[in-house]
Amino acid sequence: MKFSVVGAYLFKDLFFDRGRSVLTIISLTAVIVSYLAASAISEVFLEFGSQPQTGSRNLLIVSDYAFDPMQSKLDDSALQSAAEIVRQEFGPDSVLSAFPVIYRNLEINGRRIRALAIPRENLMRSYSLTLMEGDWPDGEEQVVVSQEAMQLNDWKVGDRLLFRDSNLLITGRVQGEARISAIWMTYASGQKLFNAQNDFQIGVLEIDSSLDLPTVQGSLEQDPQFPKGYAVYLNQQLYGRYYDLVRDFLKVAFIIATLALGVVIVGTFNATSLTMAERKQDIAILQTIGFPSRTIRLFLLGRTLLQTLVAFCLAWGVMAIIVQNSLQYPIVFHAKIAVLRLSPETILLGFFLTVISASLGVWLTTHAQSSLNLADQLRE
Structure with a gap:
């Protein structure tokens, strides 16, 4: 047939x-x-x-129960205690800086976006951010926005973002190695915006490039003086933990x-x-x-x-x-x-x-x- x-x-x-x-x-x-x-x-x-590996030299300290950094809560004494342990073990120059990070959500135009508040000098140096356009924030109610967030929300430098009673001015566009969708501001601005005076979500230790980060991490976690209730992660490990979950x-x-x-x-x-x-x-x-x-x-x-x-x-x-x-x-x-x-x-x-x-x-x-x-x- x-x-x-x-x-x-x-x-x-x-x-x-x-x-x-x-x-x-x-x-x-x-x-x-x-x-x-x-x-x-x-x-x-x-x-x-x-996600792509980053060249960050940071160790991140968060609450050990936190699935999301936003759920974490630290104070300055825990951060400084961790920094002192590393300096005692690896030398006074082993920690280049120890700084707090406020990690919260903003809801703008019906969409939620992550906001990170960091001391200005660390924002420019320690977080592997590259300024692609505009200027770094240098005052209250000023922010820089990641390129991903700019594209996602169709924002541009010079726009203003209304959050609660604040009118946030976008002063620059940045690109980070981690490629996250986020808004960045100075720590002082974050304290005022979120009414956070004595606590923050992430403690960051910027470690000298001559040291091996996993070695420092392991030593810090095993030290009996390390504050209870906290965990130490590399940048990639933190997101890797989320992937495991x-x-x-x-x-x-x-x-x-x-x-x-x-x-x-x-x-x-x-x-x-x-x-x-x-x-x-x-x-x-x-x-x-x-x-x-x-x-x-x-x-x-x-x-x-x-x-x-x-x-x-x-x-x-x-x-x-x-x-x-x-x-x-x-x-x-x-x-x-x-x-x-x-x-x-x-x-x-x-x-x-x-x-x-x-x-x-x-x-x-x-x-x-x-x-x-x-x-x-x-x-x-």
């Missing part, structure tokens, strides 16, 4: 059975969208866990993707089984007029794969719209921007797995029916 004849009959059959075909395509589209969405979310968290989200996304593929198998199995159950006599007649069982099996496979292809294209289009809309509201996780996207590799893998799943569903159905001979099918 020529494949052209089978192909022509395939399209005619789908048109004849268009009601069921549309329902099958819609259900497959919903399942494939679930798979692609789960894959896109997985990529977001994988991206968060693979959100790995469960990756597992959930993987489970959703796996279940979606399983539903494709079950869905195609049920759809093909229903087609064969309702049209057994049609299939038997096809065999009578010269369609061998192998051709009918290929016909059912082609029918299912064509429906799957249409469903995948529709699902891809739906996800493209979702991804495009998400660019206006990207995910900001611990001040790092993670944009929802679908890589070509993910799309190709999704298409391959979907085709395999659909083919498996057809095979399971036809294999179960292959034991029935022509007479059995006609009787049924």
Whole structure:
């Protein structure tokens, strides 16, 4: 039997059975969208866990119970105590500076953004910030904004940001190695803005470049004089800890993707089984007029794969719209921007797995029916 004849009959059959075909395509589209969405979310968290390494020479001290630095609380005595321990162990010049950081949220125009208040001299030197445009803040109600936050909110140098009763002037645009979406201000401005006089969220020790940071970190943590209730991190370790804590989200996304593929198998199995159950006599007649069982099996496979292809294209289009809309509201996780996207590799893998799943569903159905001979099918 020529494949052209089978192909022509395939399209005619789908048109004849268009009601069921549309329902099958819609259900497959919903399942494939679930798979692609789960894959896109997985990529977001994988991206968060693979942020670029920074050249920071800072050790960060936060409360040991804090998942987010904003939950941490320190006072100056704890910070100075940690600095003194390092100086006693590694020499008086081992700590270049010890300074506090206020780490809070601002809600501006309905969006939350991280705000960091740091002594001006440390802001310019210790936090690996590069001034791309404008000037450093040099007074109250003045801020510099990261390039990521500028792009996210469509701000520019000279704009004013209203927060509570304060009108914050953007004096500059900065770029940091960590590439976080944040607003930076002087420590004095932060104390006034957040009414924080005696406590802060992060204590920073800027360590001399001749020393090995992990060695200093380990020595500080193991020292019996180190204040209780605090933990010491490298910059990358702090965000790495968050990544460890959100790995469960990756597992959930993987489970959703796996279940979606399983539903494709079950869905195609049920759809093909229903087609064969309702049209057994049609299939038997096809065999009578010269369609061998192998051709009918290929016909059912082609029918299912064509429906799957249409469903995948529709699902891809739906996800493209979702991804495009998400660019206006990207995910900001611990001040790092993670944009929802679908890589070509993910799309190709999704298409391959979907085709395999659909083919498996057809095979399971036809294999179960292959034991029935022509007479059995006609009787049924």
